[in-house]
Amino acid sequence: MTSDTTARMLRLLSLLQTRREWAGLDLADRLGVTVRTVRRDIDRLRELGYPVDGTRGLGGGYRLASGADLPPLLLDDEEAVAVAVALRTAAGGLTGIEETALRALAKLEQVLPRRLRGQVSALQGAVAGITWEDRGPRSDPALLAMLAVACRDHEILTFDYTPRHGATAARRVEPCHLVSSGRLWYLLAHDLGRDDWRVFRLDRISAPGPTGRRVPPRPVPGDAPADFVARRLSAAPTRYRAVATVRVSAGHLGAHARGPAGRIRPVSDDTCLVDASDDSLARIAQTLAALGTDYSLDADPDVVRYLRDTATRTLRAVD
Structure with missing residues (x-):
């Protein structure tokens, strides 16, 4: 197989990995070859063990199917760096994901080109994560x-x-x-x-x-979808009720305060409501503290008591 053919097949494999299905004509345009050449290259990929499905007809095309083993993935420079950094700072809330991510990262770093390995090392050295004790629910x-x-x-x-x-x-x-x-x-x-x-x-x-x-x-x-979920969560029944009236516009608060946009409800041009209701008193206190401005509060007695006790301890600590 000539070097030009090899390079073209690698490019073809990369394209197949970026979209669920490709029309033969689209692949030919991307590769600058004929549809017949695409068919031959697809046959070569199949001979190499890549499971490429094809359908005939006007709406036919090619797709890289799932096989018995994970085929090699072709990543460009930016994709490789992004994957390496994402593995290094694997998302929380998932059971056992940290160890799995580190194993995958070790495999990726072995094959990274030297120019990219330096970028990833620099990012990993400059980025640090804070690990909090977490007894909350975790997903599979x-x-x-x-x-x-x-x-x-x-x-x-x-x-x-x-x-x-x-x-x-x-x-x-x-x-x-x-x-x-x-x-x-x-x-x-x-x-x-x-x-x-x-x-x-x-x-x-x-x-x-x-x-x-x-x-x-x-x-x-x-x-x-994220905004829809945020609104549904804020409207769901909670153990403790806490609603803050804030003397700023909903747009201003949404741009400057940390928290789901679905919790903020406009009342007028310069006033909005923030629903901080939650099953956790500590999370209610965190939501209110993140407002960063004065507010009045309509809340259950348990919430008021918790906030007063927390404020008293804080004042004693800084006195």
Whole structure:
């Protein structure tokens, strides 16, 4: 195989890894060759063990299918650096992900070109993470991966779900999007049994099962999935109620305060409400402290008592 053919096949493999399916004509245009040459290169990839599926006809094309083993991935310089840094600072909230990420990082660093290894080392040396003791719920990375594929393929899923209050029940849903909030992960899906949109916490999902049935994507009502989830979470029943009235506009507070946009509700041009209600008194205090401005508070007695005790301890500490 000549060097030109090898380079072209590597480019072809890279293209197949960036999109779910390619039309033969599109691949030929990208590679600057004929459709016939693309077919020959696809056959060569198959001989090398790459599982490339093809369909004939007007809407036909090629896709890199899943095989028995993970095929080599081709990454450009920016992609390789991004993956290495992401592995180094692997997302929290997933059981056992840190050790798995470090194993994958060790394999990647062995094959990184010297010019990229220096960039990754510099980034790792300059970036440090803070590890807090975490006793909160953690999600299964295998479940996260399964749900991500179902969202991408618009495949109906079944699973058992245990709500905060109530018994475990079977659900059948059309998955739409995964949303992370802090160390918690949520699935936004259309619940077929209830004919309505629902938000499911991943750590409360069990016994997931793909059905093999794919459906057209269902648009999320109103806005972006993350904003929709934030609003649903803020409207969900909580153990403690706490609503702050802030004398700034909702737009100003949303741009300067830390917290989900779904918690902020405009009242007038210079006033908004912030729903800090939560199951945790400590998280309510954190939400209110992050406002960074004065406010009045309408809250349950337990919240008021907790805030007063916290403020008293703080004043004693700085006196």
